[in-house]
Amino acid sequence: MSHHTVSVELENKPGALVRISQLFARRGYNIQSLAVGPTERPGISRLTLRVDCSEHTIEQIEKQMHKLVNVLRVVELLPDESVERELALITVGAPPDRRAELIALGDVFGARVADIGREALTFEIVGRPEELDAFEELVRPHGVRELARTGRIGLRRPGPRQSRAQAALT
Amino acid sequence: MTRMLGSDAILRSLEAEGVEVMFGIPGGAILPTYDAIARGTTVRHVLARHEQGAGHMAQGYARASGRVGVAIATSGPGATNLVTPIADAWMDSTPLVCITGQVYSRLIGTDAFQEIDITGITLPCVKHSWLVQDVREIPAVMKAAFHVARSGRPGPVLVDIAKDAQEAELDFNYPDEVDLPGWKPPTKVHERQVREAARAIAEARQPIVYAGGGVLNGDACVELLELIESANLPSVVTLMGKSAIPDSHPLNCGMPGMHGSKFANFALNKSDLIIAVGSRFDDRVTGKVSAFAPGAKVIHFDIDAAEVGKIRSADIPVVGPLKLALRQLTNELKTMLADKPMQTAAWHAQLEEWRGQYPYKYRKGAPGSLIKPQLVMETLRDITAGRNDVIWTTGVGQHQMWAMQYLQCDEPRSFITSGGLGTMGFGVPAAVGAKAARPDATVICVDGDGCFQMTCQELATAALERLPIVVVIVNNGWLGMVRQWQDLFYSERFAETHLTKQVPDYAQLAEALGAAGFTVDHEDDLESTLRAALEAGRTAVVDVRTDPEENCYPMIPAGAAAVDIIEMPDEEEVPS
Numbered sequence: 001m002s003h004h005t006v007s008v009e010l011e012n013k014p015g016a017l018v019r020i021s022q023l024f025a026r027r028g029y030n031i032q033s034l035a036v037g038p039t040e041r042p043g044i045s046r047l048t049l050r051v052d053c054s055e056h057t058i059e060q061i062e063k064q065m066h067k068l069v070n071v072l073r074v075v076e077l078l079p080d081e082s083v084e085r086e087l088a089l090i091t092v093g094a095p096p097d098r099r100a101e102l103i104a105l106g107d108v109f110g111a112r113v114a115d116i117g118r119e120a121l122t123f124e125i126v127g128r129p130e131e132l133d134a135f136e137e138l139v140r141p142h143g144v145r146e147l148a149r150t151g152r153i154g155l156r157r158p159g160p161r162q163s164r165a166q167a168a169l170t
Numbered sequence: 171m172t173r174m175l176g177s178d179a180i181l182r183s184l185e186a187e188g189v190e191v192m193f194g195i196p197g198g199a200i201l202p203t204y205d206a207i208a209r210g211t212t213v214r215h216v217l218a219r220h221e222q223g224a225g226h227m228a229q230g231y232a233r234a235s236g237r238v239g240v241a242i243a244t245s246g247p248g249a250t251n252l253v254t255p256i257a258d259a260w261m262d263s264t265p266l267v268c269i270t271g272q273v274y275s276r277l278i279g280t281d282a283f284q285e286i287d288i289t290g291i292t293l294p295c296v297k298h299s300w301l302v303q304d305v306r307e308i309p310a311v312m313k314a315a316f317h318v319a320r321s322g323r324p325g326p327v328l329v330d331i332a333k334d335a336q337e338a339e340l341d342f343n344y345p346d347e348v349d350l351p352g353w354k355p356p357t358k359v360h361e362r363q364v365r366e367a368a369r370a371i372a373e374a375r376q377p378i379v380y381a382g383g384g385v386l387n388g389d390a391c392v393e394l395l396e397l398i399e400s401a402n403l404p405s406v407v408t409l410m411g412k413s414a415i416p417d418s419h420p421l422n423c424g425m426p427g428m429h430g431s432k433f434a435n436f437a438l439n440k441s442d443l444i445i446a447v448g449s450r451f452d453d454r455v456t457g458k459v460s461a462f463a464p465g466a467k468v469i470h471f472d473i474d475a476a477e478v479g480k481i482r483s484a485d486i487p488v489v490g491p492l493k494l495a496l497r498q499l500t501n502e503l504k505t506m507l508a509d510k511p512m513q514t515a516a517w518h519a520q521l522e523e524w525r526g527q528y529p530y531k532y533r534k535g536a537p538g539s540l541i542k543p544q545l546v547m548e549t550l551r552d553i554t555a556g557r558n559d560v561i562w563t564t565g566v567g568q569h570q571m572w573a574m575q576y577l578q579c580d581e582p583r584s585f586i587t588s589g590g591l592g593t594m595g596f597g598v599p600a601a602v603g604a605k606a607a608r609p610d611a612t613v614i615c616v617d618g619d620g621c622f623q624m625t626c627q628e629l630a631t632a633a634l635e636r637l638p639i640v641v642v643i644v645n646n647g648w649l650g651m652v653r654q655w656q657d658l659f660y661s662e663r664f665a666e667t668h669l670t671k672q673v674p675d676y677a678q679l680a681e682a683l684g685a686a687g688f689t690v691d692h693e694d695d696l697e698s699t700l701r702a703a704l705e706a707g708r709t710a711v712v713d714v715r716t717d718p719e720e721n722c723y724p725m726i727p728a729g730a731a732a733v734d735i736i737e738m739p740d741e742e743e744v745p746s
Contacts, residue, residue, distance in 0.1 A: 011352060014301070019293065026294045056479070063476035069298040069318060072352045 003032075004058045005084060005154050008047040008065060009039065009073040016070040020047065023068065029053060029061055033151030044072065048084075048153045077154045084154040086129045089114060090136065091122045093143030102142060109135045120145055171343045176305040177206035177336040180269065183312035184213050186344040189240050191606050192269075193218055193227040197244025198284055200271030202336035213240075216606060216635050219627040221248050223599040225255020226625070229264050230603025233586040234561055234611070236389060238265040238319050239603065245271050246284030249330070253292060254593060256326045260295035261590025262410060263387050265324035267315050272332045275303045292328050298353075299328040305338035310345055317348045322355025323474040324387050356473060359490035359498060367445070367469045367486050368502035371401060372510065374443035374467075376517040379403050380426070380455075383410030383589065384448015388473060388492035391415065391582040394447060397500045401507060402514065404521055406434045408449050409574055410589040416580035423521060427455040428726050429571040432528035435724075435732040437521055439463045446470045448492050451481035452590070453728075461731035471495050530575045531738065532720070540717035541693050543569065543644045547576035549697050550614065550642065553704070560584060561604045561613045565597040565621025567651035568722045569644040573616045595624030601639040602632045612640070612704065619645040619669055619676070626679065632709040633684030640703050641680075641711045646718040647671035654721045658736070671715050680711035688712040 010016050017036060024031050032050040039046045051061065058076065065074045077084065094102050094116075102121065103113060111125035125135055129152045136147065174182070180203050184192065191214040196204040207215055218224035221243040228239030239259075243252050249270040259266040272278065273285040289299040298318050300311045311329055319327045371377055385394050391414050398405050398421050406426045407414060415422055424434040438444065438455075444466045449455070456462040459481060470477075470484035471492055478487040488495055532544040554560045555578070562577055564570040564587045579585045586604055588596035601615040622643050632639050644650075649667040656664050677687030686706045690699045696714065703710040723738040 015289065015299075018290075022293045060476065060480060067297075067322075067474070067476060069350060069353045 001052055001054055004051050004053060005077040005082070005152065006049045006051065006058070006061065007075050007077050007154055007156070008049065008071060010045055010047060010068075011070040011072065012038075012043050012045045013070050016045070017047070019068050019070060020065065023064055024061075027060070027064060029057065033149075035151035035153045037153070046153070048077075048151070050152055075156065077156060082154050082156050084128060084152050085126060086132055086150055086152045087124070087126045088132045088136070088147065088149045089122055089124055090139060090144060091120050091146045092139045093119060093145055094121045095119055098142065102139065105138060111135060171341045173339055174342050175202070175206065175336070176308050176331070176338050176340060177202040178209065179305070179308045179340060179342045180312065180331065180336070181206050181211040181213060182342055183309055183344060184240065185211065187238070187312070187316045189213050189238070191216060191231065192240040192242050193224040193231070193603065193606075194242030195219075195221055195224060195244070195248060197248045197271065199245035199273055199333045200242065200248070200269075200336075201244075202333060203242070203269075203271065203331075214606075216602070216631065216637070218599070218631050220625070221251030222254050222595070223602075223625055223628040223631065225252045225266070225268065226258070226593075226596050226599035227603030227606070227628070227631075228266055228268075229255055229259050229596075230563060230586055230600030231607040232259075232264050232266060232603075233600070234583055234604035235607035236583065237607070238267055238316055240267050240269070242269045243271070244284065245273055245288070246286045248284075249286060249288035250291065253295075254591075256292050256328065257295040258588055258591040258593045258596065259326040262588065263324050263383060264326065265319040266326035267319050268326060268328045270328065270330045271336065272301065272330045274334045275332045276334075278303070278332065289328060289330050295326070296328050297325040299330065302329065302331045302335050305335045305340045308335065308340065309342060310349065313345050314348045314350055317350070318353060321353070323384070356475070356490045359488060359495040361498065363486060363488045364495060364498045365502050367471075367488055368499055368506055370443060370467060370469060370486060371403070371445065371503055372506045372512060375513055376440065376442040377403055377445060377514065378423070378437050378441040378443070379405035379445045379447060380408070380438060380449050381405055381411045381414050381447045382408045382449025384472060384492060385411055385414040386583060388448055390448070390492035390496050393493050393496035393500070395419075397496050397503070400500055401503050401512060402518070403445070404437060404518070406430075406438050408452070408455060409587060411449065412574060412585040412587075413579035413582050417578045418580050423525070425574055427452075428457070428728070429575070429722055429724065431530055431575070432724055432735055432737065433521075433524040435726070435735060436524050436528070439732045441466045444468045446472070446484075447496070448472060450477045456481065457726050457734075458729055458731045461733070533738075535693065535717065538692075541690070541696060541714060543572050543646065543716045543720055544576060545693065546642065546644055546696065546714050546716065547572050547616070549700060550616070551576055551578050553697060553701055554612075554614075557612070559611050561586065561608060561611045563587065563597045563601040563604060563613065563615045565617045566592045566594045567618045567621060567649070568646075568654060569616055569618040569621075569650070571651075571722045572644070577616075594618075594621040597621055598625045598639070598641060599628045601641070602628055602635075602637050605632070605637040605639050614704075615639055615641045617641055617643050618650060619643055619647065619671070620649045622676070623669075623674070626683065629680060629683035629685045629709060629711065638707070638709045640706075640709075642700065642703075643676055643711065643713050644716055645671050645676065645713050646716045646720070648718050650718070651722070653718075657721060658725070659727070676711055676713035685709035685711050690714045
C-alpha cells in the first residue's frame with residue numbers, strides 16, 4: 001500500500017462526479033480526499049483524488065476511470081513532478097493570555113488569522129498537505145475546536161523534471 | 171430540419187440508427203412515445219409481458235444479430251424491472267439501449283407517482299446514462315447512446331426521458347457525429363506488441379488460445395479461426411465464447427472452468443503460453459488465481475484495457491479491436507513460422523491423449539429408469555446435427571452446464587446464455603429476442619424448471635407476436651444447481667430447493683399461454699416428442715422429467731485449483 005494522488009479532468013455534466021465516486025465505492029477503492037473545482041477551460045472540472053492503495057490498484061483505478069464517458073483525462077501526480085496544495089481552517093481555543101503565542105506559532109507556518117473571538121481564533125493555512133498536518137499537530141495542545149480541510153489539489157509541474165530550484169521552492 | 175414532438179423524435183432517432191425491432195411495455199411516463207408509435211414507425215414493437223422479459227429479449231436480439239438491442243419501458247417499476255437485464259448486459263458486454271419514461275421535470279425529486287431515480291439505480295451497471303429534460307437534447311443523446319453502446323467493449327446504456335420532453339416540440343435534425351470528447355475506445359493496435367506476441371507464440375512449446383465472448387462481440391470469429399489454423403494453435407473456449415470457433419473443429423479443446431472438461435482445464439493449466447483473446451480470467455474459469463496455470467506466460471488481447479492485468483498480470487498486453495489485432499498477429503506469425511515452424515508436436519500429442527482420456531461422461535440409466543438430463547442434450551444435439559440454422563438459449567444452472575457440455579455449436583452466435591450475472595429466467599425471453607433477430611432460425615431454449623417459472627409469461631409474447639420458439643425444460647423438480655451444492659458442500663441438507671415436477675403442469679401452462687405443451691416421462695418417447703415439438707410450427711414447450719439426483723460433473727469447487735477437480739463418483743461409491 002502506498003499513497004497516490006490522481007488528477008482527473010472531467011466534463012462538468014450532471015452526475016459526472018457521482019459516476020466517479022460510485023466507481024470507487026463499487027470497486028472497493030478507498031478515497032482519502034477528493035477536491036473538485038473549475039479549470040482554465042469552461043465546462044471542464046478538475047478532480048484531485050488521494051487514495052491509499054497498491055500499484056496494481058492504482059493502475060486499475062486509472063483504467064476504470066478512463067472508461068467513464070465524462071472523464072477526459074486521468075494522470076497520476078507523482079510527488080517529484082507535481083505541486084500539491086491544500087487549505088485548512090482551524091479554530092483553536094485561545095483565551096486572551098494565549099493569543100500572542102498562538103499567532104506567533106501561526107506566523108512560522110504562514111497561517112493567517114481568519115477570525116478572532118473572545119475565547120478562540122480561526123487560522124487559515126495554505127500549504128503542502130504535510131505542512132498542514134504539522135501545523136495541526138502543533139496547535140492541538142491548545143484545543144482544536146473545529147477543523148475543515150479542502151482536500152489536496154494538484155497540478156503537474158510545467159517542466160519535464162524537477163530541477164534543484166523547484167525542489168527548493170517546495 | 172422538421173418540427174416535431176420529442177416522442178416522434180425518439181422514433182425518428184431509432185429509425186436513423188437502423189433499429190428494426192424494440193421490445194417493451196407502455197405505461198404512464200412513456201405514453202407520449204407509445205402515442206408516437208401509434209402515429210407510425212418502421213420500427214417493430216414487440217409487446218412483452220414483463221419489462222425484465224423485454225430487456226432479455228433485447229439482449230437475445232443483440233446476441234443473435236450483433237446489433238444493438240432496444241428495450242423501452244415506463245418510469246418507476248417499469249424501469250426497475252429493466253435493472254436485471256441491464257446488469258446482465260453489463261456483465262456479458264451486450265450492446266443495449268434502454269429507453270425509459272420519467273415523470274414530468276417539475277415533479278422530479280418530489281417522490282411523484284412512479285418516480286424513481288433509475289439513472290442512479292443503474293449507475294454501477296451501465297456504460298453511460300442520460301436523463302433528458304430538454305426536448306432539444308433528444309437527437310444528440312440518442313445518437314450518443316447508440317454510439318456508446320456499440321463502440322469499444324459493448325454494453326448497456328440508459329436514456330431516461332422526462333414526459334414533458336416527450337411532449338414538447340423541437341426542430342429535429344439527427345446529427346452525423348457524436349460529441350463525446352471523453353469517449354475514446356481504442357481503434358488501433360500497437361504493432362510492436364503484436365510482433366512481440368507473435369514471437370512468444372512462435373517460441374512456445376505448449377501454447378493455448380483462451381477465447382472468450384469478446385471474440386463474438388468483436389466480430390473476430392473468422393480472424394480467430396484463421397489464426398489457430400495457420401499456426402495450428404489449440405484453443406479452449408469459454409461459456410461466453412461458445413460458438414466463436416466451431417465446436418466440431420479439431421483444434422477446439424472445449425470449455426475450461428468450473429464445469430468444463432478435465433481436458434480443457436488441463437490444456438489451459440498446463441500450458442506454457444496462454445493467448446487470451448477477449449476473455450477476462452473470470453473466477454469460474456481460473457478457480458484459485460494463485461494456482462491457475464502457474465507455468466504459463468500470458469498474452470492478453472482485449473478491447474478493454476481495464477481487463478488486461480485485472481486478475482492475472484499480462485506479460486504481453488495487446489489492447490485494441492480483436493479483429494484488427496488478430497489479423498495483424500496472423501500475418502506476423504505466418505512470416506515467422508515460414509522460417510521456423512512451431513515445436514508443438516509433443517503438446518498436440520499430449521492434448522489428444524487428454525481428449526481421449528477425459529470426455530464428458532455420465533452413467534446411462536437402466537431401461538425404464540428416470541431420464542438422464544445429459545441424454546436430453548445428446549438427443550437434442552443428434553436431432554439437430556448438420557443444421558446451421560439452430561440458435562440455442564439457456565437459463566442458468568445445471569441444464570446450462572450440460573447444454574454447454576453436450577450441444578454442438580458450429581455457427582457464430584448460436585449459443586446465447588447468461589454468463590457473468592448468471593440470471594435465471596434469461597432463456598425464454600432471450601429466445602424470443604433471438605427469433606426476432608433471425609426469423610429464419612430455429613430457436614431452442616434449453617431451460618430448467620426453476621428458471622422457466624421466472625419468465626415463462628413471455629411464452630404469450632412468443633405466441634401472439636408470432637415468434638415461435640421451442641422450450642425444452644429439463645425438469646428435475648429442484649433448483650438443481652443449488653441442490654448440487656447442498657449435496658456436495660452442505661452435507662445434503664436440501665433447504666428450500668424442492669419445487670416438485672408436477673406443479674405447475676408445464677404442458678398445461680404452455681397451452682394456457684398459447685403454446686403447444688408436451689410432457690415426456692420415458693426415454694422411449696424423448697426423441698419423438700422433441701421432434702414433434704420442433705415440427706409443431708408454433709411455440710412449443712417440452713417438459714422432460716429427469717433424474718433429480720444427477721449432478722453436473724466434472725466440477726472444480728469455487729475457489730479451488732483446477733487440480734482439485736471433482737470427477738463423477740465411481741460406480742461403487744454411488745448409492746443404488
